[in-house]
Amino acid sequence: MGNRRAFFYMKTIDLRSDTVSHPTAEMREAMANAVVGDDVYHDDPTVNQLEADAAAMLGKEAAVFVTSGTQGNLCALLAHCQRGDSIIVGDTSHIFRFEQGGVAQIGGILPHTIPVQADATLRLRDIENAIQPDDEHKPITRLVALENTHNAAGGIPLSAEYTAQVARLAQERGLLLHIDGARIFNAAAAFNVDVKELVAGADSVTFCLSKGLCAPAGSVLLGSPDFIRRARRARKALGGSLRQAGVLAAAGLIALHKMKDRLREDHRNAGLLAEGLSEIAQVIVEQQSTNFVYFSLAEDAGMTSEQFVHLLRQEYNVFMSPYGGEKGSIRLRTHYWIDQQAIDTVLAAVRTILT
Ligand code: TLP
Secondary structure, three states, rough: OHHHHHHHOOOOOOOOOHHHHHHHHHHHHEEEEEEEEHHOOOHHHHHHHHHHHHHHHHHOEEEEEEEHHHHHHHHHHHHHHHOEEEEEEEEOHHHOOOOOOHHHOOOOOEEEEEOOOOOOOOHHHHHHHOOOOOOOOOOOEEEEEEEEOOOOOEEEEOHHHHHHHHHHHHHHHOEEEEEEEHHHHHHHHHHHOOOOHHHHHOOEEEEEOOOOOOOOOEEEEOHHHHHHHHHHHHHHHOOOOOOOHHHHHHHHHHHHHHHHHHHHHHHHHHHHHHHHHHHOOEEEEEEEOOOOEEEEEEEEHOHHHHHHHHHHOOOEEOOOEEEOOOEEEEEEOOOOOHHHHHHHHHHHHHHHHHH
């Protein structure tokens, strides 16, 4: 217990998700000084700049600022689909699993799920087989959705080559391609490619400003001007049209221009955490990819994952997520506020608890 007390007054080290990352001092200052207008009138120069810069960066013609990744995906699917249409999505995708079934609940859209493979891909054969024939008994298959990086698969990125194959198949079969790119800049950092290459064949893509990129809120949805006009309508109906949203977009601009280039540091830190954890006898590291790490405790650890996570939180101010999936029972994600010193502290705390 003596050692544990030494950690007592330390700051919180929050590894539950990258969504917990706070805005930086530079973001807070930019927010305070943002030039704003009414964005429903397209009058907010800071929002307009964020949308234009994001479109240029991802190689799309138009963009709209939305409140969250969930809203971005829903606006995209409402803009692409009619009620009764069907979309092909992974069975562990965020759209299917973690957005309350909004596409069905609000859009009347039928998710046709196919298995997400261990490498986060959807098999082309499974996509082909899920496309419904033109038959009055069947819903119309409108779209395929990919997720990059894939959350439930453990932060695995999808390559430009794979995405191009799906885009080609979609085009040949008259389907649209949407990418939930909540962490697309992590994927770009992992492959060391221009983010444009990862979304080249997509009709729409969303990315989040508020995860590894550290902005306090907001996502961007991109596509053709006509698609974005329809997505803006959907955003309004969902209550997501903000007024002086430039205060948020100001942080978003810093996220876009300054934070994406440091995501490699988060990946390196996730690697260091995985490496350090794997050296502790009672820890089994299951997976590390981009900024995600999954591990479980060996039987001789003498406690459950829940007890372990509770102890870490109570005694060391280290927050982790008990996960309980097949990738391991505990999940960590690195982000801007997790530095080398935090990693050393976490590894020391885990060692102390388990030994
Ligand atoms: N994911 C959150 C939780 O909702 C699970 C997290 O902590 O990772 N797409 C992907 C791939 C996501 O991981 C998330 C957030 C979203 C969309 C939704 O983003 P928000 O939280 O901004 O609605």
